[in-house]
Amino acid sequence: MAWRGLRVSAERTHHVRAGAPAYVSRFREVLSFHEPGLAAAVADDGAMHIDVRGLPAYAVRFDRTFGFYEGWAAVQVRDDWFHVRPDGRPQSALRFAWCGNYQGGRCVVRTRDGRYFHLGSDGTPAYHHRWRYAGDYRDGAAVVQGEDGRHTHIDDAGSILHGRWFVDLDVFHKGFARARDEAGWTHVGPDGLPRYERRFAGVEPFYNGQARVERFDGGLEVIDERGEAIVELRPARGEPVPSGPGPRSAIEWVIPPSTSQWLDAVPADRPVAMLIRHSVRDHLPAGDAGYGLPLTDTGHRLALALGERLRGRLRAVHASPLLRTMQTASCLAKGAGLPGPPRLDTLLGDPGVFVVDGRAGDTWRRLGHEEVMRNLVEEREPLPGCASAEPAARFLVHHMLAAMGGVPGVHAFATHDSLVTATAARLLGEPLAMSSWPWYLEAAFFWEEDGKVHCAYRDWHGTRASPVVGLSAEDVTGFARREVAATVGLDCPARFFVAGGAFKTLLNGRPPRDLDLWAPSEADRTVLAARLRARGAQPLPEQPYTQGYRLGDRIIELPLSTQADSLEDLLRRFDLGLSAIGVEHRPGDDWRAVVHPLAHASVERREVLLLEELPNWKHSLTSLERMRRYARELGFTVPASQEARIWAIFDSQPRDVQASMVERFARTARHDQGVQEEVACRFR
Numbered sequence: 001m002a003w004r005g006l007r008v009s010a011e012r013t014h015h016v017r018a019g020a021p022a023y024v025s026r027f028r029e030v031l032s033f034h035e036p037g038l039a040a041a042v043a044d045d046g047a048m049h050i051d052v053r054g055l056p057a058y059a060v061r062f063d064r065t066f067g068f069y070e071g072w073a074a075v076q077v078r079d080d081w082f083h084v085r086p087d088g089r090p091q092s093a094l095r096f097a098w099c100g101n102y103q104g105g106r107c108v109v110r111t112r113d114g115r116y117f118h119l120g121s122d123g124t125p126a127y128h129h130r131w132r133y134a135g136d137y138r139d140g141a142a143v144v145q146g147e148d149g150r151h152t153h154i155d156d157a158g159s160i161l162h163g164r165w166f167v168d169l170d171v172f173h174k175g176f177a178r179a180r181d182e183a184g185w186t187h188v189g190p191d192g193l194p195r196y197e198r199r200f201a202g203v204e205p206f207y208n209g210q211a212r213v214e215r216f217d218g219g220l221e222v223i224d225e226r227g228e229a230i231v232e233l234r235p236a237r238g239e240p241v242p243s244g245p246g247p248r249s250a251i252e253w254v255i256p257p258s259t260s261q262w263l264d265a266v267p268a269d270r271p272v273a274m275l276i277r278h279s280v281r282d283h284l285p286a287g288d289a290g291y292g293l294p295l296t297d298t299g300h301r302l303a304l305a306l307g308e309r310l311r312g313r314l315r316a317v318h319a320s321p322l323l324r325t326m327q328t329a330s331c332l333a334k335g336a337g338l339p340g341p342p343r344l345d346t347l348l349g350d351p352g353v354f355v356v357d358g359r360a361g362d363t364w365r366r367l368g369h370e371e372v373m374r375n376l377v378e379e380r381e382p383l384p385g386c387a388s389a390e391p392a393a394r395f396l397v398h399h400m401l402a403a404m405g406g407v408p409g410v411h412a413f414a415t416h417d418s419l420v421t422a423t424a425a426r427l428l429g430e431p432l433a434m435s436s437w438p439w440y441l442e443a444a445f446f447w448e449e450d451g452k453v454h455c456a457y458r459d460w461h462g463t464r465a466s467p468v469v470g471l472s473a474e475d476v477t478g479f480a481r482r483e484v485a486a487t488v489g490l491d492c493p494a495r496f497f498v499a500g501g502a503f504k505t506l507l508n509g510r511p512p513r514d515l516d517l518w519a520p521s522e523a524d525r526t527v528l529a530a531r532l533r534a535r536g537a538q539p540l541p542e543q544p545y546t547q548g549y550r551l552g553d554r555i556i557e558l559p560l561s562t563q564a565d566s567l568e569d570l571l572r573r574f575d576l577g578l579s580a581i582g583v584e585h586r587p588g589d590d591w592r593a594v595v596h597p598l599a600h601a602s603v604e605r606r607e608v609l610l611l612e613e614l615p616n617w618k619h620s621l622t623s624l625e626r627m628r629r630y631a632r633e634l635g636f637t638v639p640a641s642q643e644a645r646i647w648a649i650f651d652s653q654p655r656d657v658q659a660s661m662v663e664r665f666a667r668t669a670r671h672d673q674g675v676q677e678e679v680a681c682r683f684r
Helices: 257-265 297-309 323-336 359-367 369-377 389-403 417-428 473-487 501-508 522-534 567-572 597-605 617-634 640-651 655-668 675-683
Strands: 015-017 029-034 038-043 046-050 064-069 072-077 080-084 107-110 116-119 141-145 151-155 168-173 176-181 184-188 210-214 220-224 229-234 271-277 314-319 409-415 443-449 452-457 460-465 496-499 515-518 546-551 554-559 581-586 590-595
Touching: 029 064, 038 064, 046 064, 141 168, 151 168, 257 297, 257 443, 257 452, 271 389, 271 417, 297 323, 314 323, 314 389, 323 409, 359 369, 369 389, 369 417, 389 409, 389 417, 389 443, 389 452, 389 473, 389 501, 417 443, 417 452, 417 460, 473 496, 473 501, 473 515, 473 554, 473 581, 473 590, 496 567, 501 515, 501 617, 522 546, 522 554, 567 581, 567 590, 590 597, 617 640, 617 655, 617 675, 640 675, 655 675
Parallel strands: 271 409, 314 409, 515 554
Antiparallel strands: 029 038, 038 046, 064 072, 072 080, 107 116, 141 151, 168 176, 176 184, 210 220, 220 229, 271 443, 443 452, 452 460, 496 515, 496 581, 546 554, 581 590
8 A cells, every 4th residue: 555655756757755756767757656556657668557666567568558447547559549457458359549547337438430438347338329428427427418419417327317408517526517508507416407597607516515606797606505695706897896794696687688679679659569577586496386486676676677667658567377477567567657456367377378287397397497498499299288389379479469459559468488488489480599598577579560470589580470370270279278278177088079169269369258168978078067066167057058167267168969979060050150160179188170161261351151051040140149249359240141141041930930039049149239129120
């Protein structure tokens, strides 16, 4: 063990002990001693390893030698790199373009075609995969780089450890690894998830629960494992050094420049939707979604300031039901001088337009916020519990444009970073990287002009043909999935049809008044009714032909008839083209959409059209009321020829049949729309 006290001399030509030479020999260069008591050295006749007496440990010579680690030393002979034993014998016949040192029973090597992998302690490959780059193991994990340049961790068997990828990455040290994503440096745990929300220009490993970091403003500080500032070591560039004790605020939050710039650029003579991330909140507790987390004092101040900037322009504020978005909306309204509370909108959050059921929470916990966000902004398959992002984003924009009611000015919709990012990315057709995700109070703007929907966010400005939502199978199915998820659940074991007037939402952007779920059998209808009751739905007084239920703000109707075995058969029994829209649900989240050609024709012509056949002609007065109501709600017209068809049916009936038609109308029609008065004129 005498080698442990030896040190490399200042000249690096020999070793010393207590300042005195340990032996007589001199070399061109020596390196430190390592177990089993040998040091790499270069002499005139080549490189080798020497013992504590300065004598070669073996006769063979190499071009370069390095220290022993875990019993093996890397050596180089011309273009060949390999490992040797303490007696100079090669570990195996394998040769590489470069070798590292053994750490934790593994050693990284590079092949002649530029690929990296790890050897096991026996000198054979530890796994089959080859990487663009690989680093040393520490505590059973190593960093590797994929073909796209991003990095992740693998275990000692070569398997990916957590499946999260970063721009740059380090090995774990005391349970944390330094990691850099598109927004900057952070620390991640063994699950690959960042341990705090902030990002920095640089971070050091944690040392006894604290780490030194550099902010983007040039300031230095020490943070704890939650990312919170403990002490500032250097102020931001251009700021004076504080004289008093104690930590200073790490970040000076401001209203994002892009929000201010677009508020100056958007048109003042038309409604503009401002989809805005909430103001500054505190750090999220570890493992907590932070639903009850409020705004900080700074968050309140900035939202009030932005509201004051909008004074005279802000027309309405909408918000998700979460506390911080409600507070943001309230501050905007107060600053702008608007009376009244914000308008609650669950499409903005809790659950939000991109979430369809409770599985989304598990998806967020399993993959992490960043990976779910990447999925939403890129062209990928929907994650469990999440909506298809493209139609969901268009639906949210459609909904906001409708909610503004044609009132010129700015209408604020306070929401969360995921909704702002995904909606802007989808409408712009830009897969926004993390560096482009919104700051607090950063917004995307939407407005209609010259038959196009405009989207503006940061340096991007794009347009889509208006309207952005229609009666495509994708939009129809997306709407049905959202409504079913909120009522009987996507895992409902019944087969049923969603059909009827609820799909007007895709045309007017307003929430549906009620949802009709048609069962093809009594067994399916029993399952639907049981599902509604189990979810807390309250039965309503039974109406002719249907049983209604109230669930939250929704009315769900289960028609009593179970005679239609197929969706096509059901739609043929309807009266209006705009009602003949439906989706079939089969157990297993299986969907199929059918849209009658006259529904498309009605939209193209902006007219309410009757189907060619009216099987339920005895209800034709109710059909007339529905035609007029649809026209009023959608801004369409009812062609005189279509109304004439209804009156022709009525006028051709005997007096007693007409009376029964009037009686049916009185029992089933929702609104009169002037029908009763016209009937009375015909009876005079």
